[in-house]
Amino acid sequence: MTTNRRHDIDALRALAFLLLILYHVGMYYVADWPWHIKSPHAAAWLRWPMVVVNVWRMDLVFLVSGVAFGFLSRGLAPLALIRQRALRLLLPLVFGMAVVVPYQAYAQGVANGLVAPGFAAFMARYLVGGPWPKGAFDGSDFPMTWNHLWYLPYLFTYSAALALLTPLMRSAPILRVRAAFTGLRRWRLLVLPALPLMLYTLVLAPRFPATHDLIHDWYLHALYFTVFLYGYWMGIDEGIWRELERLRGWSLALAMACIAAFIALRVTDGDAQIVVWASRVLRAAYLWTAIVAILGFAHRHLNRPWRWLDWANESVYPWYMLHQTLIIAGAVALASLRLGPVLEPAPLVAITLIACWVLTDGLIRRFRWLRPLFGLKPIGDVGIRTSEPLPKCLRMPARNGRKVGPWPSGK
Template sequence: MTTERRYDIDWLRVIAICLLVIYHIAIIFQPWAMFIGFIKSDELFLEGLWKPMTMLNVWRIPLLFYVSGMGLYFAMRKRNWKQLLLERTKRILLPFLFGIVAITTLHMFIFQLYYTMPLGYFPHQGHLWFLGNIFMYVLLLMPLFFYLKKNENGRFKKGLSTLMGNPAGPLMISLFFVLEAVVVKPQLFALYAETWHGFFLGLLAFFFGFLFVYSGKTFWQTVLKWRWLYIGLAAVLFGIRYFIYATEAPGYLTAIESNCWIFGVFGLGYNYLNKPSKTLSYLSQAAYPVYIIHMFVLYAGAFFILPLEIPISLKFIGIVAFTGAGCFLIYEFVLRRIRFLRPFFGLKWARKRMEKVQPSTSNLN
């Protein structure tokens, strides 16, 4: 299997998690925030902020599933199935289980304080549902992936590489996502958390993310060459979804739009982001712990900033700044430096003096 380092994949994972944090902060300023367990602003809502979010919310989570499948490919390069299972257990299952009992309970505690509710201890998956799904995908697909690894010079890989060399090849993958939407019939396409739709869509994205890297360079050359075609198609489909369907188009259309955005993003990333940097080295290590802790930091920001008598736009900016600074301080001065905490947040037990940029095998995959 290839040993090429793919810095763009790590960059896309970092960017996707940053978008996830912004997305979650935007929810606070929507009238329906409390219905999904978020602290809600009681002032005039920033509903205009939701317009760009409706474009992001159909591809931000599928992108992470794709990237996670790609990451598993790289993780398999020097591991047998026992080593891979042990490594995934340490890096995914352990933080998932720890997060259920010790992390998600924190933001629920802040929620109870904000609304002066009786305080209680409620272990739950919360935003960490993503990790539970990823670990299940590893268990389900690992036999097939190791079979493909063993037969990487066979007909399947050659046929897949040929298919991915055609601009219609990636688009054909969308047919599986269309079928998922038709069969599962999600109430909302972007309702991924703890739903069968989220599970099966994630499984497809994880599987094809692995296959895209497995197929070789042809996929990347295709999305690089045709990236503006995919982005153009996605923009047209978003326009249809926004103006005709009031942002909630039929699932089969949204599935195609979602994948077109993602293929365009892959092309842009491959063109502009596939290069090492010290910034990437740091952010790539920080992304997973920040994903785990960001919700209780975000809730803490809402707890202190929403009651202030300042314009609502400044409240949004303030919560963004509070969340970013809070996550950085906790990661840099607590999680990164206290050795026994590191495994619970997906970090390796021992911290190297000089953390070098790693290939796309890191944490959230």
């Protein structure tokens, strides 16, 4: 059996979710940004490093998910694909909402003074749908909350929509649009895909602020579905990946210029309409050029069979599901030690990473009944494989004597 993999996509997916862990630790410490609980040592200076990551972090995740979806959908009928996606995304979502997420809601409710201490009593009430005082915790208006697991229903919605649109996506007009997109070169690849993102930021963002409730999130839906579609289109087209690699230096320089100008405008805190519009345009330009730079550097430097990659591919889904609850539990446990803003963050990161590793490698990956609850495939069925070699026109070029296949694993 021939196994073809896109190692850069696999590696980028794992690293993006590792960055998500560090970002959520930062959310505990950054001042003036609402989160489930906040450190008494919250710092205002963290806002700008967080902005540098915040603008593109989830857009990158959805683009990589779009690439993976393109490979996963090969040879599957739309309804079969939707069933597969439901099993891999919605089953872990329901389990996560019932088992993994509740401690986050409990800790936030206690911190807000709207939930009585006692986790067992909280769980007995949570599992029957409350009710809770208004604003007790994020999502307290609903029977259960999904908190950081919102990515799963969003990804399922986009995957199901694209699966149902398969006949349209294979029509001649859409194939011409796809060919035009993958045929973008030089400045066009840096500018044209950013234009829809700019339009959403100018028109939708002021009217539909982020909610993560799936129903009213029209700005984020437009943004995330577009980059998801970009990833789906990019897929195995070796021409656009070579161009992303070639433009990596230019895109990085443009991204740095855009974010510097964006921060400069935000620091001035001007409320003139032209300043607001300019900052939104710069934000969208930075989002896309940063993604182009990341994809280009990843394709250049990560497209190899790293020894840690198989382990990372098996671990990333459980780590994603577990990490935020572990961050909050760690923060609560460390608060009583009063370590201060310098000494506390390092053990909080260490506790989160070690707990993710112990629970995943020591428990979740070892039990067949636990694996699907955390989005893992059955033992012995890891990664995406094909029993036939790819047609020559679809193969990625060899590099340094190694064949580089286009198939990633992934959710």
